[in-house]
Amino acid sequence: MDIDFDVKHGLEGVAVAISSISYIDGEKGKLVYRGFEIEDLVENSHFEETAYLIWFSSLPNENEIDFITSMLAKKRTLPKKIIEMMKSFPKNAHPMGVLRSVVSLLGMYSKKDSSTLENAINLTAKIPTIIAYWYRIKNNLPLIPPKESLKHSENFLYMMFGEIPKHSDLFDKALILHLEQGMNASTFASTVTASTLSDIYSIITTAIGTLKGPLHGGANEKVLNMFKEIKSVENVEPYIYTLISNKEKIMGFGHRIYKTYDPRAKILKHWIKDLFLKDNVEYFEIALKVEEIVIKEFKEKKIFPNVDFYSGILYNYFNIPSEFFTTIFAMARIVGWTAHAMEYRKNNRIFRPRSIYNGPKGLKYKEVKGVEKNG
Incomplete structure (x- = not known):
């Protein structure tokens, strides 16, 4: 069969969107968020501030950092019914499977009139709680409620272990490293879902499922x-x-x-x-x-x-079990996922690539003897 155009396996080198969120120079080894080099941000910023930068395109002033810090701190709690459901999950369930399922469940508890940004902040706040609660449930430990007085990364470590370990600032900075990375597999998958105008919970469920693979976040x-x-x-x-x-x-x-x-x-x-x-x-x-x-x-x-x-x-x-590593990746990358979803929708066009058929043609149906047709 003659094929009159190239197939780009894995879409390698194919541009699918125009974005101002991040830039990668693969030859020089540079990663840039909204114009800021990653080395500058991990040295001087923190999770909440960098998340604001990714979502809003600029570093926050004093009032804006108070706003985003407060919003993330107030939305950490999970619905009681979801906590009860988590307690019924099989203890050998992989944390990424649990995270994917709980995010999907949360979609049924969201306000129908909530903005995409509000739900993005809501999910970003709740994902650390999901991960920490599953760690505690899996190990038959009492749950530790979130503390609004703690920063995003500190609160996660506190909910996991009941204390904030030394050098916790490095954990916060590691989240910044994972916030965003251009049109990677999970970001592309979530953007495809976003292009259908589906809800943010479906978008992030898609992303988590993609990140779960061992060739990506795993x-x-x-x-x-x-x-x-x-x-x-x-x-x-x-x-x-x-x-x-x-x-x-x-x-x-x-x-x-x-x-x-x-x-x-x-x-x-x-x-x-x-x-x-x-x-x-x-x-x-x-x-x-x-x-x-x-x-x-x-x-x-x-x-x-x-x-x-x-x-x-x-x-x-930090004593985090290896099976939880990819959930930490998701805990940070949700910022990039949601930013890309919101950016793409400004000039939305549903994704509809094509495949090249190389199967048979001209086959004729032949009735199988001894098999009665329905009706």
Whole structure:
């Protein structure tokens, strides 16, 4: 069959929207939010302020930061009926499956006349509560209600563990690293749903389902599991060279856009190195050795660590179980998802790509003998 145009598998290189939210320079390893380089924001900003920047296109003044902080703090509580339903979920359910399902359920409790932005803020506030409550339910621990007096990231850690751990500022900064990343798989999927004029809860359910995949958000969980299997620095070489010889994927390396070191991975590595000099940081030495070998072996292919390679080590430092890592990703990325959904709708056009048919033609129906037709 003759095909008169190219198929872009994975839509690689295909532009589907015009956006002012973020910019990535894959050759130079730069990530920019609304004109601000990511290094500048993680050094000087915090989650609430950067979320405001993503949603409203500018950094907030004093009144505006009070507004967004207050809005996020007041909307953290979950409906009691949803909490009861969560308690009935199977304890072996993956946290991403729980998060996806509860976000969908929340859609039935939303006000019909709520704006998309109001619901975006509402969901952003509630996702940490969903994650923390599932951690407590799964481990047969009493639930810890949210505290309005705590910042977004601090409140999450408090609800998980009953206290705010040292270096919690790094957890807040890690959320900033995950807030936004252009038209990635989950953002594209959520934008497709948004283009149908569906509600924000359906949009975010779509995004979470996409992020759940091990080739997207689930990679950071796989990376830490790899470190656990390696066990020691001495085991790194045989382990990694076995993967290479078997042509198996090494999780945490490579990126569709970045052709150099992912700037987010570079920042995380720097933070963890500083922590390592002060405290015990599990798996960091193993990670350094894995990075050394992979960069050496794949130098010509320009394969470097991505954000998933080091983020799991940081989350593990805060005693967050690896199966919850991708939910932390979602806890931050919801800001980018909702910003793209709202931006796309300003000049909305429903997505309707086409596929190229390569199946048979001209077949004729033939009745199967002995089979009676209905009626």
